[in-house]
Amino acid sequence: MHTIAVLALDQVIPFDLTTPIEVFSRTRLPDGRAGYQIRVCAEREEIDAGAFTLKAPWGLEGLKGADTIIVPGTNTPAAPLPPAVGDALRAAAGDGTRIASICVGTFLLAAAGLLDGLRATTHWVAADTLAAAYPEIEVDADVLYVDNGQILTSAGAAAGLDLCLHMIRRDYGSAVAADAARLSVMPLEREGGQAQFIVHPHPPTPQGSTLEPLLLWLQGNLGRELTLADIADRAGTSTRTLIRHFREQTGTTPLQWLHRARIRQAQHLLETTHHSVERIGAQVGFGSPTAFRDRFKRTTGVSPYSYRRSFS
Structure with a gap:
């Protein structure tokens, strides 16, 4: 039997705490025996969990062994x-x-120095903060979890369940993990990664800038197949000058800005309409359904069909 020690700190996120307790405590081996023994450990006997006070049966000595x-x-x-x-x-x-x-628990491993030189993930909202605070860590905000062998990290709270099922599969094989997934009403493997949940804001349109009229025109013409030369002609400038002004005022290039605008509009249409994927691809300016599907999946990590199933 494997022993799982769940570490509780002040202001622990309740779902992050209870998820591993639930999934590991329900895991059963083929002969019916429990697969795991659970210890809830804390530095002090009582922990402030925000909405409630937690009494931990084990101190930090419970981590040993x-x-x-x-x-x-x-x-x-x-x-x-x-x-x-x-x-x-x-x-x-x-x-x-x-x-x-689990989730922003990655920050605690980083603070302990356990992620130096490793690839890691955390909730996408906090990924930039983690990368800035710990530049020695390779932060990947697109995946649900990262397994470095001894040290593992997961994205948001739900991704913590993905990671727990992954560890069960490592420990006892796919059949036991599949049973644990069914008890959790969860697929053993979810399609795509964290990228599909990232909110891609509308590309910036700096008000009062010299580019504002052009950006508004681009936003209204997403369905057209526009080249860099087309955009430069509309702006009445050379392509080199156009690229320089775009970088100065938006932090990106004209075609990258247009790409972001098209993907964001496609997400909106997939969420709010019943239009076919082919029609949406054409509406946002992709020359073929294949080009749209490929670009959408590279950006979000899932196909347009899967994105619609999750978010419509």
Whole structure:
């Protein structure tokens, strides 16, 4: 039987805490035996979880000897890591214990120095903050989880369930993991990654800038197959000058701006209309349905059909 130690800190996110407890405690082996023993560990006996107070049966000594430590996210991920917690995590890592984080729990592993030189993920909203605070970490905001072998990280809270099922499959095989997934009413593997959930804002249209009339014209002509030369002609300037002005005022190029606008409009149409994928692709300016599907999947990680099933 594997021992799972779930680490609870002040302001722990309740869903991040309960998800691993639920999925691991329900896991059964083919002969009916429990697959995991659960320990809830904390630095103090009582933990402030925001909406409630948590009494942890185990102190930090419960991390010792565990096969896996789960670090949930907290509502204050940038808060200093308690020294005793950091020491306990580093000691466990030194002993070869598998350590996994859920959501912004990645920040706690980063603060403990366990992600230096590794690839990691976290909730997409916090990915830029993590990358800025810890430049030695390769932050991938597009995936649901990252498995580095001993150290694992997951994206949002739901992705923590994906990671738990992945670890069950590593420990006991696909059949046991599939049973655990069915009990959780969850596919064993979800299509795509975190990119499909990222809110892509409308491309910037700087008010009062010299580009504002051109950008408004582009927004109204997404269905046309526009080249860089077409846009430069509309602006009455050379392509080189156009690119320079775009970079100065929007931080991107004309064609990249147009690409973002088309994908965002396509997402809106997939969410709010029953138009066919082929019609939507043509409406937002893609020359063929294949080109639209390919570009959409490269941007969001899923096909237009899958995106519609999830968000319409």
